[in-house]
Amino acid sequence: MNIKYALAASLLVSISAFAQKDELKALKKLNDKGAATQTYPAEYKTLLDKAEPLIGAASNDQKADFYFYKAQYAVGEIKKNQSLAPSMLPAAIADYNQVIELEKAGKKNHTEEIQTQILPTIKTMVVSAANDFNRAKDYKKASAAYALAYEVDKTDGVSLYNAAAMALNSQDYDSALKHYLELDRVGFTGEGTNYTATNKETNEVEGFPNQQTMDLSVKTGKYINPKAEKLPSLKGDIVKNIALIYAQKGETEKAKQAMANARKSNPNDTGLIIAEAELYLKTKDMASYKRLIEEAAQKSPNDPVLFFNLGVVSSEADPVEAEKYYKKAIELKPDYFDALVNMGVLAIRNEKKIVDEMNKLGNTAKDNQRYDVLKKQREGLYSNAIPYLEKAHKAKPEDQYVIQVLAGMYQALERMDDYKAMKAKLK
Incomplete structure (x- = not known):
């Protein structure tokens, strides 16, 4: 009896193997046609559904073919309807990666095409979508798209860093933490060189992958103003955010441990020291x-x-x-715009308290006397702030925030000529 059952099972496996071979052959024909026309008929999906239950008994080559065709179908559907990307693209990328893994020890029928054509095209499409979401301030979708770009190319730590930053912007702390922890695990620092030049036709600054490409582009005469700028390490920012997210989630000990581990590896990194200081500030450990x-x-x-x-x-x-x-920062760099602006803001930090009291006063002689005292105090704050803001304006003449603040202060101090001149610069 056992022998009969064994023969029956063997026969079923044999029949399944023939069936899946037929379906894979049919899928290959449809895929070759679909790759040329960018359309995959309903029959394609039917064949995939029939082959999937049988694929467990298939050879690695057959499995690789199946997962390739499955991924191709998903990408074809996404091209017809972009809204399907969030639900279908992660699985498609996983299937392409599965093909590469299966072909490592056997025939490489699809690996080269996937690595040199398909995945780079998908990555370009995903990053473009992520950038669009970012510009539209849809940070949640931007984060998901950047994370997907990293899934396509695991060497692209920049995309994962962007995914973490976008998740942070959308207050999705769990996703942000997950991405920052992965960046920390793989040792991403973001250090490198940023190569840019200005396109003479569009007057826009464009990026290049390396010095050679940038130099060749400049030689064509199409680009000017080539620049090679060193990119600072983002390690401190990554570790800081891990710790701060833990702190935000109320996991203070994890936050402190994360920072302590980072400091052990980088004891002289001042960015990490500041990050740790910020953590202790948030936990009131003065x-x-x-x-x-x-x-x-x-x-x-x-x-x-x-x-x-x-x-x-x-x-x-x-x-x-x-x-x-x-003041020390300004001493070291007299035209330090951000430090000058912050000094101006710091100089008027008590303004709200003064204005609130002014607004509560009545019309009695005592109130009027107090009003005059408060008005002089406010004018004193403005007088202290203006020199810093004027230097900031000189450093960045087009900055609208500084122009607006200066115009308001000049008006309050009845410096009408200065007020009119500054108001004329408002856009």
Whole structure:
């Protein structure tokens, strides 16, 4: 009896193998036709559905063919209807990667096409969509698209970093944490060189993959102003965000441990020191915060960006300390726009308190006397702020925020000529 059952099972496997071979042959014909016309008929999907239950008993070559045809169908459907991409593209990419894995030890019928043509095309399409979502401020969809680009190309840490940043913007902290942890695991730093040149026809700055491509493009005469700019490490930002997300989720110990591990690997990274200081500031551990701030200042005494960042993280907890750091940044770099603006803003930090009190006053002689005192106090704040904002305006004459703030202050101080001149620059 057992022998009969064994023979029956063997016969079923044999029949299944013949059936799947026939379906795979038919799929190949339809795929070759579909690849040329970009259309996959309903029969294609029917054959896929018939072959799928049988594929477990297939050879690796047959499995590779099946997953290739399955992915091709999904991409064809997406090309007909872009809205299907979020639901169908992740599985298609997984199927293409499955083909590559299956073909590692056997015939490579599809690997080269997938790696050199299909996946790069999909990646370009996905990144373009992600950029569009980002411009439209649809950060949740942008994050998903950038994450998909990383799935297509696991060497593209920039796309995963963008996915994490977009998730953070959309307050999807779980997704952001997942992406940042992956970046940390693979050791992504973002360091490198950014090659750009200006297109003479469009006057737009365009990027190039390397120095050679940029130089060749400039030689054609189509591009000018080539630049090779060093990209700083994003390691500190990644680890900081991991820790801050843990803190946001109430997992303070995980946050501190994440930061401690990062500091062990990079004890002299001032970006990490500032990130750790910011973490302790958020957890109200002021002693640790001040210790770390002082450590950072000692390690990079001539770095204006460092002192600017120290000013930023200190501004809420200790405005006097923040002012000291901003002034140091400006001393090291007199035209430091952001530091000048922040000094101007810091100078008027008590304005709201003064204005609120002014608005509550009545019309009695005592109230009027108090109003005059408060008005002079506010004017004093403006007088302290204006020199910094005027220097900021000189550094970036087109910045509308600075122009608007200066115009308002000039008007309040009844400096009407200055007010009119600044108002004329508003767009």
